[in-house]
Amino acid sequence: METLELTQEEQFQARIDADVRIEPKDWMPDAYRKTLIRQISQHAHSELVGMLPEGNWITRAPSLKRKSILLAKVQDEAGHGLYLYSAAETLGASRDQMLADLHSGKAKYSSIFNYPTLSWADMGCVGWLVDGAAILNQVPLCRTSYGPYARAMVRVCKEESFHQRQGFEIMQTLCEGSPEQKAMAQEGLNRWWWPTLMMFGPKDSESPNTAQSMNWRIKRFTNDELRQKFVDMMVPQAEFLGLTVPDPNLKWNEAKQGYDFGDVDWEEFWNVVKGNGMCNKERLQARVQAHEEGAWVREAALAHAEKRKQREAVAA
Amino acid sequence: MTQKEWPLWEVFIRSKQGLDHKHVGSLHAADAEMAIQNARDVYTRRLEGVSIWVVESTNVHASNPDDAAAFYEPANDKIYRHPTFYQVPDSIKHM
Ligand SMILES: [Fe+2]
Ligand SMILES: [Fe+2]
Numbered sequence: 001m002e003t004l005e006l007t008q009e010e011q012f013q014a015r016i017d018a019d020v021r022i023e024p025k026d027w028m029p030d031a032y033r034k035t036l037i038r039q040i041s042q043h044a045h046s047e048l049v050g051m052l053p054e055g056n057w058i059t060r061a062p063s064l065k066r067k068s069i070l071l072a073k074v075q076d077e078a079g080h081g082l083y084l085y086s087a088a089e090t091l092g093a094s095r096d097q098m099l100a101d102l103h104s105g106k107a108k109y110s111s112i113f114n115y116p117t118l119s120w121a122d123m124g125c126v127g128w129l130v131d132g133a134a135i136l137n138q139v140p141l142c143r144t145s146y147g148p149y150a151r152a153m154v155r156v157c158k159e160e161s162f163h164q165r166q167g168f169e170i171m172q173t174l175c176e177g178s179p180e181q182k183a184m185a186q187e188g189l190n191r192w193w194w195p196t197l198m199m200f201g202p203k204d205s206e207s208p209n210t211a212q213s214m215n216w217r218i219k220r221f222t223n224d225e226l227r228q229k230f231v232d233m234m235v236p237q238a239e240f241l242g243l244t245v246p247d248p249n250l251k252w253n254e255a256k257q258g259y260d261f262g263d264v265d266w267e268e269f270w271n272v273v274k275g276n277g278m279c280n281k282e283r284l285q286a287r288v289q290a291h292e293e294g295a296w297v298r299e300a301a302l303a304h305a306e307k308r309k310q311r312e313a314v315a316a
Numbered sequence: 317m318t319q320k321e322w323p324l325w326e327v328f329i330r331s332k333q334g335l336d337h338k339h340v341g342s343l344h345a346a347d348a349e350m351a352i353q354n355a356r357d358v359y360t361r362r363l364e365g366v367s368i369w370v371v372e373s374t375n376v377h378a379s380n381p382d383d384a385a386a387f388y389e390p391a392n393d394k395i396y397r398h399p400t401f402y403q404v405p406d407s408i409k410h411m
Pocket of ligand 2: 077163
C-alpha cells in the first residue's frame, strides 16, 4: 500500500488553506518567518514614523477639541506600532534590532509619511485618505494566517475608523467654510491624492512576491485590487465634499462598475522609496533623535529596577 | 553606552463584564510597576479593561504544539464526562 506522507511544508500549507491560524511555537518555513518579520516590522515602523507628520500640527490645531482628537489619534498610532512590534517579536525578531534597522535606513516604512504636512487641511487629508487607504490594507489582514499578527490587526482596525472619520470631518468643516478654507481643502486633496494611491504599492505586474504572500495568506488582495477599491470608495466621498479629484483620466466605467483612473507616477514612487522624498531625511532624523535622547531614561529605569530588586532581596 | 533591552512582559486584561483575564499582547518595561502602567496606556485606551495582569515572558511556559495530538488524547474517548451522554427520562424535570 502506498502511504501519502506530507512534508512538513505541505502540512503547514494545508493548515493555512484550512484557515487554521499559525501560532508562534508552530513549525513554519524560514521564508514565511522572514517575510512576516519584514512585513510586520515595516508596518510597525510606518505607524511610528506616521506620528511625525501629524505631530507637526498638535500645537497648531485650530481648537482645543481638534487638538485633543489629534493627540488621541497620534497616541493610537504609537499603540499600533507597539502591537505590531510585539507581534514581530513572537517570530524571534528583537525590538532593538528592528529599531536599529529603521534608524540605519535598512528597513522601510510607508512612503506616504515622507510627504510634508503643510496646512491644516493636510490633517483632514491624512485622516480621510491615508487612514482610509490604511484601513483597506488592514481589514483583510485581520484574517491573516499568523495568529499574533491577525490579533494585532483586529485591535488596530477597531481604532482606525475614528481616525478616518475625524479626517473626513475636518475636510467637511473646511468645505462648508469660507472660500479660502474650501480652497485649502482642495489644495490638500491635490497634493495627497496621488501619494495615497502609491500606498498600495507597485503594480501587480511589478510585484513578484504577491503570489507567494497570497498563498501564505499574509496578503489577501493584490495591490491593484486594493487601489481600485480605494478609488471607487473615495470618489463619491470627494464629490460629496464638492472637491475635484486631481485626475483628468478619472471616469466611471459602467461595464466594470468601477472607475477608470490615470497611472501613478511610478518614477516618483521609486524615488521616494529609495530615500529621496521630500521628508525622508527629516523623518529619520527625528526618529533617531528621539531614540537617542531617550537612552538615558531607558538606562536609568533599568538601573532603578535592578537596585530595587537587590534591596528587596536583602530585606527578604 | 550599554544597549540592554527592557524585559518583555505578557499582558492579560479582564474587561468590566469579563470573567477572566485574556492575553492581549506584550510590551517592554523595566519592572512590573512600569509594565502595568504601560499596559494601561497601550492596551486600555478605550476602557477595554478594569484589571491588568503582567507576567514576565520568560516565566511563561507553554505546551508543545507538536505534542498536541498525544497530549490531549486522554480526553478524546471520555464522552461520559459530558451531560449529553446520559439519557434522562422525559418525565424527569429540572435535571
Ligand atoms: Fe495606525
Ligand atoms: Fe490611523
